[in-house]
Amino acid sequence: MAETPRASRTAVLVCQGRAAAHGLVAPDRFSDPTALALLRADEREAVVWVRDGRAPKEWRTRVAFETVKAITELMVPRSVAIDDAVRARLGQQVVILGAGLDGRAWRMPELAGVEVFEVDQPASQQDKRSRAAVLSGRPPTYVPVDFRTDDLSRTLAAAGHLGDRPTTWIWEGVVPYLTPAEVEATVAAVAACSARGSRLVVNFQLPVPFLKLGSLVGRALSRSAGQTSVFTREPWRSTWTPSAMADLLARHDFTVTTDQNVLDVAESLPVPIWHRRSLAQSQVQVADRG
Incomplete structure (x- = not known):
């Protein structure tokens, strides 16, 4: 029997974090009214716990609560950094790479008159379309792409993307799941269909000591709660220093104009900070062409 197409566990977790934060955390800077609607009923339960500040006593549900609470802390500053960069230099087209359950096409009024393309794995995108019907x-224009095998520029062009017009690219939460070679191939494909005036906003993870240990601990916690860790099916395959990412972008004619650590962004916002080390592992670079 064929498996029902579903968004990745990471995509669901990110959406849960945004739903938990909406209207409660830095409401003057962050808002995502689409997030809760994009979740299935069973995925909303942990969101309600976090929004209510009600930690379950039972271990299995407590792990789910703490996981969503932690991702909520990350989602607000990361989203603020990316959204600000998009607003500051909005191209005639926006392409969201690895969109998951992203709601920007609906929630950002600045995109109302802009052609938005969402690129993602076919199965994940099929589930997204079903969820987004509400x-x-x-x-957006949905563009199914396997980043490891498909020609991104050709597939985008077939969907109506115009390579001779400025594009704002959003690449959030995808880079860690690609190998260095796959990251470079994607940057090359983006460059191939980016006219002058284009902007690439890329989020990536920094190299940190004990990364494998953290992954093992996460898996152990998930197993103890009878759950499958996101690291099992979706392991990290690459981390980057800011200089290494800037060098890669420069080789493809993109100049980094803003380089922000997500912890620094969080410290500039009225948000609680519990996991400083986790926030400090995440980076957002903004790179412009021409």
């Missing part, structure tokens, strides 16, 4: 407003 949202009002103009949907």
Whole structure:
């Protein structure tokens, strides 16, 4: 029997974090009214616990609560950094790479008159389209792509993307799951269809000591709660220093104009900070062409 297409566990977790934060955490800077609507009923339970500040006593549900609480802390500053960069230099087209359950096409009024393309794995995107049917407003153009095998520029062009017009690219939460070679191939494909005036906003993870140990601990906690860790099916395959990413972008004619650590962004916002080390592992670079 064929497996029902579903968004990745990471995509669901990110959406849960945004839903938990909406209207409660830094509401003047962060808002995502689409997130809760994009979740299935069983995925909303942990969101309600976090929003209510009600930690379950039973271990299995407590692990789910703590996981969503931690991702909520990350989602607000990361989203703020990326959204600000998009607003500051909005191209005639926006492409969201590895969109998952992203709601920007609906939630950002600045994108109302812009052609938005969402690129993602076919199975994940099929599930996203089903979930997004409840949202009002103009949907994005969905572009199913396997980043490891498909020609991104050719597939985008077939979907209506115009390579001779400026594009704002959003690449959030995807880079760690690609090998260095796959990251470079994607940057090359982005460059191939980026006119002058284009902007690439890329989020990546920094190299940190004991990364494998943290992954093992996460898996052990998930197993103890009878759950499958996100690291099992979706392991990290690459980390980057800011200089290494900037060098890669420069080789493809993108100049880094903003380089922000997510912890620094969090410290500039009225948000609680519990996991400083985790926030400090995440980086957002903004790179412009021409």
